[in-house]
Amino acid sequence: MLIDSKKTLVIKIPKVLSVESVDKFHEELGALINQGPAMLELDCSRIDLVTSSHINLLWEARTLCLERGIKIKLCFVSSGLIRVLKVLDLHEIFLGDKNELPEDALHQDHMEFQAIGEFKLEFRAEANSITRALAEFRRYLSKLNLPMKGVIELEIVFYEVVTNIRLHSGVSSDATIMFNANSLKNKIVMVFTDQGKAFDPTSKEQNFDPDKAIKEKKKHGFGLTMITRMTNRMTYERRDDRINVLTLEKHWR
Amino acid sequence: MGNKPISQKKLNDFTLVINPGSVLDNNNAHEMVEIITVAQDKGFKNIILDMTDLEFISSAGVGSILGTIETSREAxxxxxxxxxxxxxxxVLEVLDLADYLTVKNNLEEAASLCS
Structure with a gap:
């Protein structure tokens, strides 16, 4: 913790967010806030890999400060963090005018190694909720500057997976589907979690024959084929005999 | 993305033009199948799907088309x-459907096959 003459206090955001480091951060933050500074600077220099937990921590700090009438400012902000804040529409809130940042704020560039955007959703296994969730996911994708075909495929994969959960996993419409997407340099990783009955899509053979499907007037059962063809890697895990975790990766060249 | 509904208009005695709207997914694929099936039953052997407004198609949407094509071809x-x-x-390319579907650039070209 540093204190300067203008009653601006500085706190470092931990590099790794473990239970211990977050507890310590909260403790230190509380102590700083109790000193009643005019400004609290959140030093982001230790953040190598931006995660949603970092963003949550920034948000918590901001909320606590605003409640006490304390201004906040981020310093030593990497371009990776800036990009994540932009993806989440939080850059105006945290960064305001970019020119107000310290000169060295934009100098660090770890983009090749950093996550550029983590995205989380929790929604009900119900058609309207799924539609809204898809709209949110679409909004997230639109900010990642991905190729159009890739975006379309990701939207479809998302829709097909959650629709399969809704229609075939036996969950009620009140059940929660959890979704997490993490966009890295060359790929996006999507994790779907639900508590429906076990279903391992990786064990299903994919032998879609268009000619046969048309001749047989087949109207259903193409979803898994689309998911498989539109992603590069699929893994499935059944946890504690009650939780399905489906992880899908889509790679970029 | 809007939610423009499915609409239809008669082009001639044997041809119905259907606009699937902006989204063709699990929510309306069954409606699409019903509209096509009813049209086929009424003697519209040609169905033109004018996808001008279509922005999103799911597997169910694709299924609503694939599952009804053969009936038209049989007629x-x-x-x-x-x-x-x-x-x-x-999406159609991903499913290798290019060789199995009749796709035209615009309504005029599609209609020229239905005279």
Whole structure:
């Protein structure tokens, strides 16, 4: 913790967010806030890999400060963090005018190694909720500057997976589907979690024959084929005999 | 993305033009199948799917088309897709459907097959 003459206090955001480091951060933050500074600077220099937990921590700090009438400012902000804040529409809130940042704020560039955007959703296994969730996911994708075909495929994969959960996993419409997407340099990783009955899509053979499907007037059962063809890697895990975790990766060249 | 509903208009005694709207997914694929099936039962051997407004198609949407094509072909007609956006065509390509579907650039070209 540093204190300067203008009653601006500085706190470092931990590099790794473990239970211990977050507890310590909260403790230190509380102590700083109790000193009643005019400004609290959140030093982001230790953040190598931006995660949603970092963003949550920034948000918590901001909320606590605003409640006490304390201004906040981020310093030593990497371009990776800036990009994540932009993806989440939080850059105006945290960064305001970019020119107000310290000169060295934009100098660090770890983009090749950093996550550029983590995205989380929790929604009900119900058609309207799924539609809204898809709209949110679409909004997230639109900010990642991905190729159009890739975006379309990701939207479809998302829709097909959650629709399969809704229609075939036996969950009620009140059940929660959890979704997490993490966009890295060359790929996006999507994790779907639900508590429906076990279903391992990786064990299903994919032998879609268009000619046969048309001749047989087949109207259903193409979803898994689309998911498989539109992603590069699929893994499935059944946890504690009650939780399905489906992880899908889509790679970029 | 809006939610423009499915609409239809008669082109001639044997041809019905159907606009699937902006989204063709699990929520309306069954409606699409019903509209096509009713039209086929009424003697419209040709169905033109004018995809001008279509922005999103799911597997159920694709299924609503695939599952009804053969009936039209058995009657000597076809289901013809037109005005499809690149994103929609891409979905069809992923499923290797290019060789099995009749796709035209616009309504005029599609209608020329239905005279």
């Amino acid at each position: 000597g007609g076809d289901i013809i897709l037109c005005n499809a956006a690149e994103s929609i065509l891409h």
